[in-house]
Amino acid sequence: xxxxxxxxxxxxxxxxxxxxxxxxxxxxxxxxxxxxxxxxxxxxxxxxxxxxxxxxxxxxxxxxxxxxxxxxxxxxxxxxxxxxxxxxxxxxxxxxxxxxxxxxxxxxxxxxxxxxxxxxxxxxxxxxxxxxxxxxxxxxxxxxxxxxxxxxxxxxxxxxxxxxxxxxxxxxxxxxxxxxxxxxxxxxxxxxxxxxxxxxxxxxxxxxxxxxxxxxxxxxxxxxxxxxxxx
Amino acid sequence: xxxxxxxxxxxxxxxxxxxxxxxxxxxxxxxxxxxxxxxxxxxxxxxxxxxxxxxxxxxxxxxxxxxxxxxxxxxxxxxxxxxxxxxxxxxxxxxxxxxxxxxxxxxxxxxxxxxxxxxxxxxxxxxxxxxxxxxxxxxxxxxxxxxxxxxxxxxxxxxxxxxxxxxxxxxxxxxxxxxxxxxxxxxxxxxxxxxxxxxxxxxxxxxxxxxxxxxxxxxxxxxxxxxxxxxxxxxxxxxxxxxxxxxxxxxxxxxxxxxxxxxxxxxxxxxxxxxxxxxxxxxxxxxxxxxxxxxxxxxxxxxxxxxx
Numbered sequence: 318x319x320x321x322x323x324x325x326x327x328x329x330x331x332x333x334x335x336x337x338x339x340x341x342x343x344x345x346x347x348x349x350x351x352x353x354x355x356x357x358x359x360x361x362x363x364x365x366x367x368x369x370x371x372x373x374x375x376x377x378x379x380x381x382x383x384x385x386x387x388x389x390x391x392x393x394x395x396x397x398x399x400x401x402x403x404x405x406x407x408x409x410x411x412x413x414x415x416x417x418x419x420x421x422x423x424x425x426x427x428x429x430x431x432x433x434x435x436x437x438x439x440x441x442x443x444x445x446x447x448x449x450x451x452x453x454x455x456x457x458x459x460x461x462x463x464x465x466x467x468x469x470x471x472x473x474x475x476x477x478x479x480x481x482x483x484x485x486x487x488x489x490x491x492x493x494x495x496x497x498x499x500x501x502x503x504x505x506x507x508x509x510x511x512x513x514x515x516x517x518x519x520x521x522x523x524x525x526x527x528x529x530x531x532x533x534x535x536x537x538x539x540x541x542x543x544x545x546x547x548x
Numbered sequence: 549x550x551x552x553x554x555x556x557x558x559x560x561x562x563x564x565x566x567x568x569x570x571x572x573x574x575x576x577x578x579x580x581x582x583x584x585x586x587x588x589x590x591x592x593x594x595x596x597x598x599x600x601x602x603x604x605x606x607x608x609x610x611x612x613x614x615x616x617x618x619x620x621x622x623x624x625x626x627x628x629x630x631x632x633x634x635x636x637x638x639x640x641x642x643x644x645x646x647x648x649x650x651x652x653x654x655x656x657x658x659x660x661x662x663x664x665x666x667x668x669x670x671x672x673x674x675x676x677x678x679x680x681x682x683x684x685x686x687x688x689x690x691x692x693x694x695x696x697x698x699x700x701x702x703x704x705x706x707x708x709x710x711x712x713x714x715x716x717x718x719x720x721x722x723x724x725x726x727x728x729x730x731x732x733x734x735x736x737x738x739x740x741x742x743x744x745x746x747x748x749x750x751x752x753x754x755x756x757x758x759x760x761x762x763x764x765x766x767x768x769x770x771x772x773x774x775x776x777x778x779x780x781x782x783x784x785x786x787x788x789x790x791x792x793x794x795x796x797x798x799x800x801x802x803x804x805x806x807x808x809x810x811x812x813x814x815x816x817x818x819x820x821x822x823x824x825x826x827x828x829x830x831x832x833x834x835x836x837x838x839x840x841x842x843x844x845x846x847x848x849x850x851x852x853x854x855x856x
Binding site: 320392394 | 596599600601602603618619620623624626627628630633634635636637638639640643646647648650651652690696
């Protein structure tokens with residue numbers, strides 16, 4: 318466990334860039350949206366709701382891929398076991414997810430209090446994925462980080478362990494499965510039923526429940542893959 | 549002394565290629581080993597398996613008496629500096645040193661700073677913007693300052709100029725004298741390190757050709773030159789590794805146990821006798837072993853000289 322903590326600290330040695338990228342990109346996205354919708358003030362048809370919040374999740378997704386392609390060979394080269402690397406990496410990433418979710422939650426509260434930064438802008442709070450319970454709302458910010466992060470870790474590990482052939486196999490398999498399902502659904506005329514199912518899910522289920530259910534098996538499989546991966 | 553490393557029947561096969569072929573040896577604690585061999589001989593593969601970064605196909609490896617794989621107790625005492633080490637793109641030189649300090653319990657920060665100065669490394673520069681030589685220097689700083697009880701240097705000086713290499717050798721020897729530990733130096737520049745190495749391991753095409761004390765080897769190989777007939781006679785006292793013919797005179801490299809009597813014999817035959825360097829021995833042994841190996845790509849380009 319000590320070594321896992323060491324790995325977690327090791328990944329923060331250049332912390333300004335670790336923290337700077339996600340928040341820098343998010344700030345940029347926010348400012349552009351703010352300027353854009355401020356300029357469109359007065360147009361009654363405009364509903365200032367944006368998906369700009371996704372930028373921080375995308376940056377963290379990419380950061381997770383980098384931890385496997387870049388930090389993993391470095392840490393192993395320094396003399397860390399795969400188990401310690403994995404635990405430490407999960408630890409530092411979970412800490413970031415929790416911390417960032419807390420900040421996003423606060424920003425969403427401020428957004429409501431200021432009536433959308435004075436221009437009814439919905440940037441941090443998403444109206445169509447509304448969660449009332451404060452704990453669930455906090456988790457609704459945190460869990461998507463974890464799900465995307467572990468998807469990134471799992472994909473990068475497939476590349477690390479099985480190389481380009483592994484990636485091609487994975488892509489081919491994904492194509493067959495997704496394409497096959499789409500064909501099946503279209504053929505059976507299930508699209509409206511699926512749309513209805515999604516519409517029936519609460520915001521909490523979509524942001525917390527399902528991501529948690531998907532994250533756990535991904536984390537377990539990633540651990541098994543990394544144990545035989547070479548740097 | 550207890551062995552730092554024992555390797556038994558270690559074999560590593562990639563698809564169709566045997567990188568290591570039933571290699572067995574052991575390393576005693578607190579000595580400097582030279583791991584020698586040509587490109588692709590299997591040196592890096594061997595060190596990767598010893599540090600649990602690679603996986604063996606078969607065979608046993610123990611480091612400090614234990615399996616190294618996923619063994620934190622072993623891994624925290626091992627440092628492996630390899631030429632191909634990559635670094636995360638957001639790290640600067642001082643970040644890498646701080647990371648190494650976190651991981652290695654025996655880290656000496658003062659030594660690290662001294663080495664950074666001696667190698668003129670820019671602490672604020674991003675590692676991806678370092679020149680090849682600077683990258684090698686950074687590896688050397690980490691390897692020496694880690695003070696790991698078992699340290700591997702795999703071609704540590706790629707791109708380093710002669711001055712920097714001398715700085716490395718000097719620091720290595722000085723620090724080793726003060727803080728004895730087991731050091732494995734894999735290198736092509738055999739002449740440069742031959743005074744440093746206490747024990748030689750020579751690998752060629754995945755097989756261990758030589759596992760001997762450097763001191764013993766030094767007297768074992770001689771180059772003898774003179775009339776062909778006399779050289780022929782002398783060569784019978786040992787194993788001839790190599791020969792160059794120049795008209796009626798020959799020059800042969802011979803390996804054997806050469807006492808003073810043999811030296812007298814050479815003189816009476818009118819032969820010139822000189823001790824061969826470690827490098828020459830390695831060159832002769834590895835070019836020799838190429839010939840009988842099946843499928844070896846020993847193109848005649850390597851030497852147009854008459855071998856045997």
